[in-house]
Amino acid sequence: MSEVVHTFTTTVPRWQPYVVPVDFATATDEQHAAMQTTPSNKGISPYVLTLAHDPETLTVRSPLFNLIMYGKDGLASSERELGAVAASVVNRCVYCAAVHASRFNNLTKRTDVIDAVFADGLETTLDEHLQAIFDFSARLSTTPPEATADDAQALADVGLDELESLDLVLSAAIFGWANRLMHTLGEPMKD
Amino acid sequence: MTLIETLASARPGSALAQAMEKRAEILRLSEAAHDAVLLPRDPGGLSHGIRAALAARMARHNRSPALASHYDTLVARADEPATAPLADPDANVPDPRVAEIVRHADRLTVAPRDATRAHVDALRDVGVTDADIVRLAELAAFVNYQVRVLAGLKLLGEMR
Numbered sequence: 001m002s003e004v005v006h007t008f009t010t011t012v013p014r015w016q017p018y019v020v021p022v023d024f025a026t027a028t029d030e031q032h033a034a035m036q037t038t039p040s041n042k043g044i045s046p047y048v049l050t051l052a053h054d055p056e057t058l059t060v061r062s063p064l065f066n067l068i069m070y071g072k073d074g075l076a077s078s079e080r081e082l083g084a085v086a087a088s089v090v091n092r093c094v095y096c097a098a099v100h101a102s103r104f105n106n107l108t109k110r111t112d113v114i115d116a117v118f119a120d121g122l123e124t125t126l127d128e129h130l131q132a133i134f135d136f137s138a139r140l141s142t143t144p145p146e147a148t149a150d151d152a153q154a155l156a157d158v159g160l161d162e163l164e165s166l167d168l169v170l171s172a173a174i175f176g177w178a179n180r181l182m183h184t185l186g187e188p189m190k191d
Numbered sequence: 192m193t194l195i196e197t198l199a200s201a202r203p204g205s206a207l208a209q210a211m212e213k214r215a216e217i218l219r220l221s222e223a224a225h226d227a228v229l230l231p232r233d234p235g236g237l238s239h240g241i242r243a244a245l246a247a248r249m250a251r252h253n254r255s256p257a258l259a260s261h262y263d264t265l266v267a268r269a270d271e272p273a274t275a276p277l278a279d280p281d282a283n284v285p286d287p288r289v290a291e292i293v294r295h296a297d298r299l300t301v302a303p304r305d306a307t308r309a310h311v312d313a314l315r316d317v318g319v320t321d322a323d324i325v326r327l328a329e330l331a332a333f334v335n336y337q338v339r340v341l342a343g344l345k346l347l348g349e350m351r
Contacts, residue, residue, distance in 0.1 A: 019324050019325065051329075054326045056227040056233065057227045060220055063220060064221065071217075074213070141339070144255070144338075144342075151346070152347055153350055161210075162209070162210040163209075163213055163214075166344075166347065169339070169340060169343030170214070170217060170343075172339060176332070176335045177333060177336035179303060180303045181329070183303055183306060185324070
């Protein structure tokens, strides 16, 4: 029996949309181009099929997301993932948090950081470096954004240069985007 | 120059300006995303006018006057008297379909964590299609992304 997952977890749930996704068999050429699929593809995720309702945006969003999260130089991948997790905790996107927390754990080969974040949420205590990254991202993620000059200075104080700080801004911001899709167009399920 | 670069106005030659130059493709794609959500070729059931007005409203909820001003320009260009007033978060919205859309846009901006299936069902009940529900989510998601990129750039620019 399937049930909705309400608590943060590193076990990636199944995402189930509230709306009816695009029917792959009858998708338009523009929708296929946006999904980067052909009519013979199989196993396209319900999330991509849902976003295919707006192919113009999906076409741009996919490469933008990938450049921000998986670009080679600048901020360490694991620290981009922590920025994503912080935003997802603020916006309570359980699905996004699960995906990016498990990536953080895989990249860093440690689980204590995510355990602490999931246990204590925005009040979590981390080592100085990760704390600066987590707090900056979380405070940038509120509406209106609450991050201050002190939060930005804390990034410099733990050794982030301008490019790394910019990458953190971008990874927190792109999860202001992703959370608003994942968490509002569907829900995480445990089968 | 992209909208984000114009509004961020990083000091030429500064370390931040150089970092932004290294992320030029991300800024270019952000501009393309702006055009895709604000000025799509196929707007579906969400006109360019209502998109601009809701974007201005979202910028105001985020205390971003520079961005609100940009979207006010798009509202004026769309010249759509029925939707232009929505740019003001205090505007009264008599039409029930538009009111539901506005309520959802506000929720997605201010408290996305509170969104539930019931909110999507409420949109469907007043005749908003599933494709338009996705378009509305993309609009709110993009504007809130843009707000945070600008807020972050401002903090980094002021720091050094």
